[in-house]
Amino acid sequence: MKEIYALGVIVALTTVCTVAQGQGEFELPEQTTWMEMNRHFYEEKEQPFCKTIITAEQIQQRHYTTVKEAVAAIPGVTVSEQIPGGDTYARLQGTDRVVVLVDGQNIGNTGQAAYGRGTVDLSLVPDIAQIERIEVMQGVLSVRYGSGAVGGVIHIITKKGAQREQRLDVFGGTGDQWGRRIAFGGEHQALSWYVTGSRTQRSYYPIRSHGIYATERVYSDYMKDNIAVRIRRCLTDQTSLDMQAQYTQFDGHGTTVIRTKQPYTFMHKERKRKQYRVQLAYQYDTYTMNPGYVQYYQQVNKAAGETQFSTRTQGVRGEKVFCITAQHKITLGGEWRWEEAIHETANIHHKRRTQRAFFLEDEWKQGKWTLLTGVRGDDNSYFGFYPTARVSVLYDTQKRFSGYASWGRVFSVPKMNDLFYTKKVRRQIQQHGKTKWVEKWVKGDPSLRPENGYTATLGMTYRLSPQASLQAQVFRNEIHQAIRWNHGLGRVEQLDTEAVTGGNLSFFRQVNSHWQYSLGYGYTDYRIYTKKGIDHKRTYNRPHGYVGEITYTAGKWRGNLSFDGGAGRDTTDYNTGAFVQWNGNVQYAANDSLLWYVEVRNINNAGYDLFHQYPVAGRQWLVGMRCSW
Template sequence: MSNKTIAFALVVASSAPVIAADNDNIMVVTASGYEQKIREAAASISVISQNELRQRNYNDLAQALSDVEGVDVNSSTGKTGGLDISIRGMPSAYTLILVDGIRQNGTSDVTPNGFGAMNTSFMPPLSAIERIEVIRGPMSTLYGSDAIGGVVNIITKKITKAWASSATLEHTFQENTAFGDSSKFSFYSSGPAVEDQLGLSLRGTIFRRDASRVESSNTGVELSRRGPNPVKADNYNLGGKLFWQLNTQSTLWLDGDIANQKYDNSANQLGTIGARGGYEDTLRYQRRKITLGNDNRLDFGTWNSSLSYNQTENIGRLITNASVPQGSGLAGEKRLLKNTNIILDSKLVAPLGDNHMVTLGGQYWNAIMKDGIVLANNGDEFAQDAWSLFSEDEWRLLDSLALTYGARYEYQTTFGGHISPRAYLVWDAQDNWTVKGGVSTGYKTPTLAQLHNGISGVTGQGTITTIGNPKLEPESSVNTEVGVYYENETGFGANVTLFHNRFRNKINSVSIDNTTSTYTNVGKAIT
């Protein structure tokens, strides 16, 4: 059955004049941790500009990435209708999502059974975004675990010196109402609270989608109301940032964000209601996040630090009959699914002589996962501590040739230490031509639930129990690539990139028998 949509948008804005960016000098920060021209970035990277975002009606991050080369968001759809983000063929769990360089990903343990797209439905309103940077390929040297497929970094606007505000009301009318209309209201406002000392920004998005009720054109039978034909949804995301200019060289900032997603399951569209399937009639996904940061411009470089607290919770799941002993009385009780991450990041960027730009940094990460099924079977909450140190140097060998090389040492309480190196060359061959290439590595440890020595979940609408495997090894990858880039004075650009990705110890789910599954490493894969 085909369908057409008509989108309507009303925009109200008040702001200071804006000067268009020079497309020939696009700046990026994700590839190196500091600002540089995109043609000099040591990575295969694309940028979605603010103008490009304005021209399209995006409801979530995956939609915004739909036209980026090397990114596939159409190969799979989550149960709630969100699109999964795949970079160079790697599943969405291998893509690290950042906002202004701050990790957003929670563990996939909190969104089991096809609900991973919930994690990509959080995005600041388009009016708050300056640009989105997308790196294809591993970046574990700078960003650690999860950055094995690629990195998406949403760069938000800086707080303005004069108050600027915008509000947008959108409604999408489906030509066939069976596909479900949707509405979205978003706002962004920023300006000084105390001139030259204290700045404030506020942002928010409210999204509502009617349920799909699509029938097969051949049989007239209603199709499944999930995935491409999603259920009714009510979502919101509200946040704000306070920016304090301590002195001419140091700033302190505090960013807070609350978000809620609500999905209708009254007709068992997302999962079977009750103790057999493990679902309630309404599913909710909540996130509470707060980050404290400090930025310093020193005589010899820049030093940035942040401390973030991120808690996500999946509400509306039940403990199933198959996951607890018969007669325990726990089947049908609410299943707790809550993940808490506390992350401390610190990074120093400084020139060393005339030809080196050095980045030094470290990270501490405390992760806690609580699963009601594990607790019901006398298990404990999952907890893991990790710390890492990294160093990277951009060495200007010639005016037109730069070598970026570095490594990250990561230590986890479960697996001990691991080193993730990378090396990358960028050659400005001519004014319009750039050649890039190098080797980068990725590293991803198993989730806390995958390592649990006991029942850690259910699949098959509550009929199959999943057993963790404490003998799992971390996944790793080695990516080799070379690319040729062309751009002329009119803004026309084209590129060709060849890459080879060797993937080791991929974690897959395997069946033990008709009612039990577990996880195992499957060796090597090449893309």
């Protein structure tokens, strides 16, 4: 064991698209007001190389209505929906092994990895009105964030009520869609609060059938409620206590495509989801060079209807920075996490496990160079001890050019369903031109081992001018003992190697005070290797991905037009080999308190699928009003 812990001398990875100001020294935050202490330690202390920040102001300007819409506009990010408005999962750098955080808390579902290895349904994260900003960090981050952070991390940071705000948003549109959101926040002396509530509902969504489907309306109804409260108390000028709670409920019907014959039909199954989340965090030494925090969290996920399960997670996490010199700092952290899964109809009876972890990161700055190294150790009650490490180097001229290289070990433990799921199901099959029902067992495998491998990234940023920049990145993720469900055979498999190779290119320009635009391209090659060589090319919904956006602002008017496209798709798995979807919105500010908006999604009524044969929603319009006081 001593030899294993000696791996602390091994180094580990990832820094930043931007570096600290000054000549390679760490900056001490300015002493500001009590409420500006609300900036959490864990929000900013480590900035990975490829990091995109979407602020609350950008969310409002571009009129993103969900987290899915916001992150899907980023090159290198792919979001798949089995059902529009639900069952939404993200990929970063071509892999669905992604960690989603809310204010530093990992909200992954320990019980299952739905539709791949993704464990967080983005339709159940905090409502968009509650969000201060979204940080999308692409690259290996498993040293800091643990199991599953192979492709990167999506960090959702919620509002803290640093100023008085009351806001009401009401909208309606296609498919009998209605929504209302209310938010209010404020502060009194050392106390601040922010409260949000929302309800959105829909009866159906339109699709473009192309003769593939028997209908152009899919009756996948839902009603989703979200309530969140965040209260913050500044105890002294260097310490604070943060308390928050969130409740989300989704009640409706999911959709299953019946492929036994064409045109395809749909089967609607009851779908109910509930999520409870509470968090308590204590920050200390906030305005020093050595900040730290301790956080307790608990989360419960429940499902009813066609699928029934319950998972519960609770844990304690902490971090502390030690500034050795102006150019050298060390970050220490640790976490204890307890998980429970219940799925009685699938032979999962109160399965529990714990995980203890520590990590150490060492960051050096010397002139234009930054070196970040780190090591992590995880002790899982099922799988024992596993170390990971990472290393990265950044070169930044502080003017036009910055470049970086990073490498890190990764691992990911099997989910409870992977290990213990056992259930007999009835399915329709086509045999001799006839449709019939058959029974088959769907089984997990208790002998599965954790996935392990590495991620390597090389990238650069070039500032063409103060108004324009170009970013490029290439990466490779290689996962050994990769876990995937073979739904045709009804069992989980452990593959030899799953490899993803690709790259992203993006360009941004601010033309003038009215116009700005951005363009992005991403390439992803997804393969499975066996001892005999390449077994087969894994199908991927967007081998070539394209995104673009143009924004216009003038006086009381603001407009936004964007596109999202893909090409090089395998038509044996997807309905179309290529697609492009256009979206747009126009906003008019009648005065400082009243805003009207119109949004059209899928303007060109494109018909395609991102999840095998599950069609995306066709053209939809939305009209709404937002008032604040």
